[in-house]
Amino acid sequence: MEQVVTIKEMKEIEQKTYAVQHISSFDLMVKVGKEIYKTFQKEDSKSKTFLLLCGTGNNGGDALVFGEEAFKQNKKVHAVIIGQPSKQTEESLLMIKRYQDQNMELSFVEHYRDFITLVDQINHIDIIIDGLFGIGLSKKVAGLYKDVIDWMNQQKIKTLSIDCPSGLNADTGEIMGTAVKADLTYTIEAYKQGLLINDGLDCTKDIKVIHVGMESIPNQKFLYDTFQPMPTRIHNSHKYHYKNVLTIGGQVGVMGALTLAGQSALVSGVGLSTIATNIQHQDHFVRSIPELMYEVIQDQKDLLKLINKKDAILFGLGIKASTPFEQMIFDTLIQTDIPLVLDAAGILFLKQKKHSKNQRIIITPHYGEFAKLMDVDVNTISQNPTYYINQCINIYHCEVVLKGPSTIYANQNQMLYLNQGTPALAKAGSGDVLAGIILTFASRNLPIEHAILLHMFAGQEAKSKKHVESILAQDIINSIHLVYKKYG
Numbered sequence: 001m002e003q004v005v006t007i008k009e010m011k012e013i014e015q016k017t018y019a020v021q022h023i024s025s026f027d028l029m030v031k032v033g034k035e036i037y038k039t040f041q042k043e044d045s046k047s048k049t050f051l052l053l054c055g056t057g058n059n060g061g062d063a064l065v066f067g068e069e070a071f072k073q074n075k076k077v078h079a080v081i082i083g084q085p086s087k088q089t090e091e092s093l094l095m096i097k098r099y100q101d102q103n104m105e106l107s108f109v110e111h112y113r114d115f116i117t118l119v120d121q122i123n124h125i126d127i128i129i130d131g132l133f134g135i136g137l138s139k140k141v142a143g144l145y146k147d148v149i150d151w152m153n154q155q156k157i158k159t160l161s162i163d164c165p166s167g168l169n170a171d172t173g174e175i176m177g178t179a180v181k182a183d184l185t186y187t188i189e190a191y192k193q194g195l196l197i198n199d200g201l202d203c204t205k206d207i208k209v210i211h212v213g214m215e216s217i218p219n220q221k222f223l224y225d226t227f228q229p230m231p232t233r234i235h236n237s238h239k240y241h242y243k244n245v246l247t248i249g250g251q252v253g254v255m256g257a258l259t260l261a262g263q264s265a266l267v268s269g270v271g272l273s274t275i276a277t278n279i280q281h282q283d284h285f286v287r288s289i290p291e292l293m294y295e296v297i298q299d300q301k302d303l304l305k306l307i308n309k310k311d312a313i314l315f316g317l318g319i320k321a322s323t324p325f326e327q328m329i330f331d332t333l334i335q336t337d338i339p340l341v342l343d344a345a346g347i348l349f350l351k352q353k354k355h356s357k358n359q360r361i362i363i364t365p366h367y368g369e370f371a372k373l374m375d376v377d378v379n380t381i382s383q384n385p386t387y388y389i390n391q392c393i394n395i396y397h398c399e400v401v402l403k404g405p406s407t408i409y410a411n412q413n414q415m416l417y418l419n420q421g422t423p424a425l426a427k428a429g430s431g432d433v434l435a436g437i438i439l440t441f442a443s444r445n446l447p448i449e450h451a452i453l454l455h456m457f458a459g460q461e462a463k464s465k466k467h468v469e470s471i472l473a474q475d476i477i478n479s480i481h482l483v484y485k486k487y488g
């Protein structure tokens with residue numbers, strides 16, 4: 001599993017590396033640039049002409065080392081330093097000197113018109129190496145840099161970004177004014193968090209981590225993208241072997257959510273799935289799935305009868321406004337020891353901070369729901385989701401599945417980023433499907449990260465058959481079996 005780091009953590013890794021390995025920052029930069037070139041060569045030995053666009057920091061230095069390696073292999077290298085030469089770091093100045101000593105082509109550009117004149121003189125470019133900014137991006141991109149980045153994005157030329165696409169905040173994944181849309185990103189030593197959240201996924205296609213043997217820090221945050229097959233079903237079994245789950249919620253107009261979740265639970269492998277609602281709403285059940293059990297609850301007595309022998313319960317779907325009925329459901333469920341998945345309206349009941357006996361509560365908010373739970377606005381969560389996830393775990397002693405471009409799953413021990421989703425999943429009902437899958441995995445004590453990946457890969461399978469705009473939650477459910485087939 002690749003580690004995920006913030007800029008601060010990456011700087012700690014660098015400092016630890018200097019201290020432990022007695023390596024200078026220049027030598028580390030050279031090591032990085034060489035390794036990046038070596039990896040690139042293995043993947044693309046055909047490209048012959050390189051345009052290096054370098055900023056004044058060490059990200060530009062990495063690009064210059066890359067260019068020197070290419071030059072050694074008789075590739076055509078056009079290196080351009082963008083910005084004020086007075087800002088050049090010591091390390092990149094040393095690289096510039098090496099270029100000059102070897103009579104390598106190197107230009108300095110401080111005005112966009114000079115940049116255009118320069119690139120117009122190059123008759124062919126196979127690949128652009130983006131070394132404008134890495135983790136040192138400190139403000140909104142404007143002026144010359146903005147113009148150069150926008151120029152890059154207009155070209156139909158393959159772009160390799162070093163460390164992260166320039167203009168993308170490597171922590172928050174926000175586009176700072178403008179950002180490179182990279183075909184390839186070679187990120188150094190560990191995944192930068194910004195590649196995974198907010199705009200990160202829209203600025204990058206292929207990402208590779210280039211390991212150069214830097215020191216490690218134990219931060220327990222990882223990228224998780226490998227789906228594991230389900231345990232093999234045994235012949236000598238019956239439906240209860242594969243567990244018995246219950247989904248409670250529903251109000252008039254939003255009852256389909258229960259059916260989607262209950263069906264997803266079945267299709268993802270649970271033995272028995274029941275959906276239940278307030279007796280007042282029973283006529284509104286979406287009874288489209290004959291394999292589901294449909295139950296009604298009038299009072300706590302009914303509820304206690306219903307939850308008997310259930311292995312996991314999902315609560316909160318299809319509730320427009322909470323009433324004493326939903327309060328009774330929540331109050332009862334937190335006094336049981338049945339694993340409880342809270343989604344949608346169910347999540348906000350936690351805010352009452354009632355004493356809970358339940359040892360396993362998994363919440364599955366999107367950013368909006370999570371912001372409400374944590375009493376901040378969505379933008380504040382987007383800026384630093386991991387901080388608020390840790391806060392939430394400390395306050396509510398729950399596991400968190402924060403649904404976003406990359407979904408983040410965290411428990412007391414670790415934080416996993418799952419980036420295999422597709423924008424097709426951004427549609428009504430998709431979250432209900434995920435909740436149902438998580439319910440199955442919680443009941444069978446299987447890793448929640450695999451439930452999330454199952455949902456993501458099912459989205460990808462659906463996308464391979466239908467246009468991304470037209471995929472419905474039903475299509476995700478109908479693609480779950482394809483993921484199981486593929487992964488054995």
Ligand SMILES: NC(=O)C1=CN([C@@H]2O[C@H](COP(=O)(O)OP(=O)(O)OC[C@H]3O[C@@H](n4cnc5c(N)ncnc54)[C@H](OP(=O)(O)O)[C@@H]3O)[C@@H](O)[C@H]2O)[C@@H](O)CC1
Nearest residue numbers: 025029032057058059133134135136137138139140141163
């Ligand atoms: N030994 C090492 O350090 C190693 C580093 N490595 C590599 O170096 C990268 C980090 O290098 P870095 O710290 O020099 O920062 P970098 O990303 O090049 O940019 C800083 C420059 O950009 C400028 N600037 C920023 N924002 C701007 C804006 N919006 N508009 C205009 N200017 C802006 C900023 O100016 P300032 O903020 O000072 O005004 C400064 O001049 C890292 O990602 C990795 O690739 C690896 O090789 C491993 C070893």
Ligand SMILES: [K+]
Nearest residue numbers: 130133162166
């Ligand atoms: K870059």
